[in-house]
Amino acid sequence: MKDVIIRPERCMSCHSCEVACAVAHSRNKNLFSAVGEDPTPRKRISVEFLPALGASMPVTCRHCKDAPCVSVCPTKALTQDTDTGMVIRNLERCVDCWTCSTVCTRFSSLYQLILATGCWNSSMLCTHKIIDRRTEKGTAIKCDLCEGRELPACVEACPTHALVFAEVEGR
Amino acid sequence: MKQTAFEKSIDSASQIMLQKAEDEGIETAWDRYEQQLPQCSFGQLGICCRNCNMGPCRIDPFGEGTEKGICGATADIIVARNLLRMIAAGAAAHSDHARDAVLTFKKMSEGKAGSYRIKDEAKLYSLASEYGISAEEKSREEVAVELASALLSEFGKQEGPILCTKRAPESRLKLWSELGIEPRGIDREIVECMHRTHIGVDNDATHILLHGLRTSLSDGWGGSMIATEIQDVLFGTPEPKKSTVNLGVLSHDKVNVIVHGHEPILSEMIVEAAEDPELLELAEEKGATGINVAGICCTGNETLMRHGTPIAGTFLQQELAVITGAVEAMVVDVQCIMPSLGNLTGCYHTKFISTSPKADFPGTARMEFHEEEAYATAKEIVKAAVENFPNRNLKKVSIPEEKQECMVGFSAEAILKALGGSPAPLIEAIAGGAIKGIGAVVGCNNVKIQHNYGHVNLVKELIKNNVLVVTTGCNAIACAEAGLLVPEAAALAGDGLKGVCEALGIPPVLHMGSCVDISRILVLASAVANSLGVDISDLPAAGAAPEWMSEKAVSIGAYVVSSGVFTVLGTIPPVLGSQAVTALLTKGLDGVIGASFAVEPDPFKAADLMLEHIEGKRKALGLK
Ligand code: SF4
Ligand code: SF4
Ligand code: SF4
Ligand code: SF4
Numbered sequence: 001m002k003d004v005i006i007r008p009e010r011c012m013s014c015h016s017c018e019v020a021c022a023v024a025h026s027r028n029k030n031l032f033s034a035v036g037e038d039p040t041p042r043k044r045i046s047v048e049f050l051p052a053l054g055a056s057m058p059v060t061c062r063h064c065k066d067a068p069c070v071s072v073c074p075t076k077a078l079t080q081d082t083d084t085g086m087v088i089r090n091l092e093r094c095v096d097c098w099t100c101s102t103v104c105t106r107f108s109s110l111y112q113l114i115l116a117t118g119c120w121n122s123s124m125l126c127t128h129k130i131i132d133r134r135t136e137k138g139t140a141i142k143c144d145l146c147e148g149r150e151l152p153a154c155v156e157a158c159p160t161h162a163l164v165f166a167e168v169e170g171r
Numbered sequence: 172m173k174q175t176a177f178e179k180s181i182d183s184a185s186q187i188m189l190q191k192a193e194d195e196g197i198e199t200a201w202d203r204y205e206q207q208l209p210q211c212s213f214g215q216l217g218i219c220c221r222n223c224n225m226g227p228c229r230i231d232p233f234g235e236g237t238e239k240g241i242c243g244a245t246a247d248i249i250v251a252r253n254l255l256r257m258i259a260a261g262a263a264a265h266s267d268h269a270r271d272a273v274l275t276f277k278k279m280s281e282g283k284a285g286s287y288r289i290k291d292e293a294k295l296y297s298l299a300s301e302y303g304i305s306a307e308e309k310s311r312e313e314v315a316v317e318l319a320s321a322l323l324s325e326f327g328k329q330e331g332p333i334l335c336t337k338r339a340p341e342s343r344l345k346l347w348s349e350l351g352i353e354p355r356g357i358d359r360e361i362v363e364c365m366h367r368t369h370i371g372v373d374n375d376a377t378h379i380l381l382h383g384l385r386t387s388l389s390d391g392w393g394g395s396m397i398a399t400e401i402q403d404v405l406f407g408t409p410e411p412k413k414s415t416v417n418l419g420v421l422s423h424d425k426v427n428v429i430v431h432g433h434e435p436i437l438s439e440m441i442v443e444a445a446e447d448p449e450l451l452e453l454a455e456e457k458g459a460t461g462i463n464v465a466g467i468c469c470t471g472n473e474t475l476m477r478h479g480t481p482i483a484g485t486f487l488q489q490e491l492a493v494i495t496g497a498v499e500a501m502v503v504d505v506q507c508i509m510p511s512l513g514n515l516t517g518c519y520h521t522k523f524i525s526t527s528p529k530a531d532f533p534g535t536a537r538m539e540f541h542e543e544e545a546y547a548t549a550k551e552i553v554k555a556a557v558e559n560f561p562n563r564n565l566k567k568v569s570i571p572e573e574k575q576e577c578m579v580g581f582s583a584e585a586i587l588k589a590l591g592g593s594p595a596p597l598i599e600a601i602a603g604g605a606i607k608g609i610g611a612v613v614g615c616n617n618v619k620i621q622h623n624y625g626h627v628n629l630v631k632e633l634i635k636n637n638v639l640v641v642t643t644g645c646n647a648i649a650c651a652e653a654g655l656l657v658p659e660a661a662a663l664a665g666d667g668l669k670g671v672c673e674a675l676g677i678p679p680v681l682h683m684g685s686c687v688d689i690s691r692i693l694v695l696a697s698a699v700a701n702s703l704g705v706d707i708s709d710l711p712a713a714g715a716a717p718e719w720m721s722e723k724a725v726s727i728g729a730y731v732v733s734s735g736v737f738t739v740l741g742t743i744p745p746v747l748g749s750q751a752v753t754a755l756l757t758k759g760l761d762g763v764i765g766a767s768f769a770v771e772p773d774p775f776k777a778a779d780l781m782l783e784h785i786e787g788k789r790k791a792l793g794l795k
Binding site: 014015016018019020022023031032034035036040041042043156157159 | 209211212213215216229231232233234235236743747748750
């Protein structure tokens with residue numbers, strides 16, 4: 001299936017993806033009326049600064065069914081809520097080993113980059129705003145690949161193509 | 172995703188050229204717009220600030236992220252500051268144009284610009300007396316020199332008010348002075364905008380916006396008005412005349428010279444040079460049957476109003492004119508000239524000639540223009556065009572057949588004259604209900620709206636409902652292309668308006684000139700208000716800019732509203748990121764200045780808003 005792939009080396013930190021995501025999940029699907037809506041539309045993507053890279057990158061989580069990141073996490077820092085399917089991260093247990101990112105299709109390109117630059121950091125370090133977020137009703141705020149849209153809003157909005165919508169294996 | 176030629180414009184000449192562009196693989200503004208999509212949300216909402224180098228700072232419109240810039244500026248402050256800078260740029264553009272017109276006038280009066288003459292002596296003397304300059308025992312030139320320096324001092328003066336504001340109704344003047352927004356000097360207000368928006372200066376949205384109104388007034392009742400008046404003195408006050416518009420005015424067998432931009436100072440000379448026997452002879456030698464000057468944008472409106480020179484198109488038709496393959500020279504001065512013309516003219520034989528000391532573009536042949544040698548330079552330019560005629564590649568030439576008759580030249584003076592010398596018949600028609608009110612529809616084109624769709628439909632809707640429309644700028648050209656500027660268009664008007672138009676032999680839509688000539692509308696509105704003994708804000712009148720895009724339009728919108736006229740914008744200004752600023756512009760201003768803005772992209776709904784407003788004002792005046 002197709003998924004949103006992140007190419008962090010291209011990210012300009014403009015936050016366009018975030019706004020586009022919130023608008024895509026607003027009632028009117030229009031920027032100018034979305035700004036006044038109640039409840040406020042919520043984004044599913046977050047542009048996070050990675051100190052070790054000295055750069056920002058967009059982070060978005062699908063809260064995959066049988067999330068691979070959860071199953072590979074050696075310290076059980078990542079768990080999945082059986083009811084909501086939400087992936088939850090326990091900061092205290094995380095040892096920045098980066099293993100989760102090696103299996104997440106969205107982050108694999110980042111992983112390659114980090115290997116190339118010799119810089120070691122956990123993608124999950126910065127994902128708290130996305131992974132652990134829930135609505136007031138308690139459901140996970142998760143990327144739904146923009147159901148009903150041909151091209152996800154974040155991908156469409158990204159001026160530098162740091163986000164691409166591409167076929168990935170095994171999802 | 173890709174728009175078809177039909178979706179891009181409602182005008183068939185433009186559609187044909189857009190199709191030609193596509194067939195030839197030529198890129199236009201519409202293609203570049205598509206490549207820009209989706210556009211940056213922060214920019215559209217006005218919540219990005221680059222005013223200092225701690226930034227850029229952005230505000231999260233959905234309240235999850237940042238609420239303040241690094242200095243602490245909120246969305247309200249950032250939006251207001253950005254808007255003020257837009258007004259400053261717009262006022263600067265109009266007023267710097269005015270300054271150049273006055274400087275030309277000054278050089279002419281000192282005998283240093285021999286190509287120019289005084290064409291409207293009556294206006295010279297009436298302006299001079301407005302400025303307290305006595306004409307007694309002085310030569311005409313001496314009066315002109317004095318008037319020139321008096322006008323020039325309006326730019327640099329520190330203590331107001333700018334003199335032309337005195338033309339506004341008494342109650343308006345009082346309101347401005349109570350609010351502390353009487354404009355002082357033109358340059359002063361613009362400079363103060365830049366000062367106030369520097370980091371850490373003015374940080375209260377209302378306070379910032381009030382200065383925006385003051386600056387805009389220094390444009391409408393200052394820069395723009397001075398430009399109009401002095402151009403009338405130099406080139407003549409427009410009178411009704413016939414002409415033709417649209418791409419079809421380009422000629423198959425004549426040398427086509429397009430004058431594009433905003434100032435008539437050079438184009439007046441070009442029009443003259445195109446009749447020079449020497450050049451006509453040369454044209455014949457080169458195989459052409461003559462020289463055809465056609466305008467685009469407001470340079471076009473200026474020569475149209477005074478000489479009936481045909482107009483090739485609106486702002487969004489500038490590229491399409493070149494795409495006809497029949498333009499020998501695209502001669503430009505300042506404002507609204509797309510830098511894309513450089514590449515584009517390279518695909519055809521067209522010479523792209525830039526003339527203003529202030530404005531150069533990629534790929535131009537530079538022929539800088541100075542008043543001292545005005546006619547000589549104009550001749551050289553036209554000569555370059557004529558010599559380019561044999562290079563026309565006939566295989567690439569395709570001129571749409573569409574051209575439309577129009578009746579133009581309705582300066583405030585001309586309108587009063589048509590009415591028999593006083594606004595009384597117009598007022599009677601309004602009071603009697605034959606005419607419901609006056610709609611001032613102006614402004615640019617914008618790729619965000621189908622070319623001319625907003626303009627034409629809004630105006631048609633208004634006249635259908637017996638609203639007399641006055642128009643300037645690209646709206647005027649759009650209306651002309653749609654056949655609304657002929658007396659026969661009265662057939663499209665409601666019965667009341669139709670009757671008045673037929674009796675006077677005028678179109679239901681009156682072309683009042685270029686964008687600086689919106690000052691003519693202010694003068695007309697003041698005349699009507701004064702003779703009724705009311706304020707402009709009491710009149711059954713409304714304004715609209717259905718397809719606006721430029722910063723000048725922001726300044727115009729602000730001074731029209733500050734003058735008391737409710738105004739509907741057809742494209743959304745970058746202010747919605749601040750609820751406070753939005754509320755102030757769309758409601759709050761009403762209580763302060765007696766008018767406000769509305770935003771409505773749909774021209775039919777926009778017309779409804781204007782009609783509703785006009786009805787409300789009629790009721791308040793006790794009219795049926
Ligand atoms: S794909 Fe859609 S839902 Fe997912 S992050 Fe992008 S915009 Fe948001
Ligand atoms: S981090 Fe990646 S693998 Fe884990 S749940 Fe989110 S999208 Fe799926
Ligand atoms: S839109 Fe693209 S460049 Fe901008 S922040 Fe998002 S991923 Fe980065
Ligand atoms: S002026 Fe304030 S909001 Fe603007 S860039 Fe500087 S710190 Fe940011």
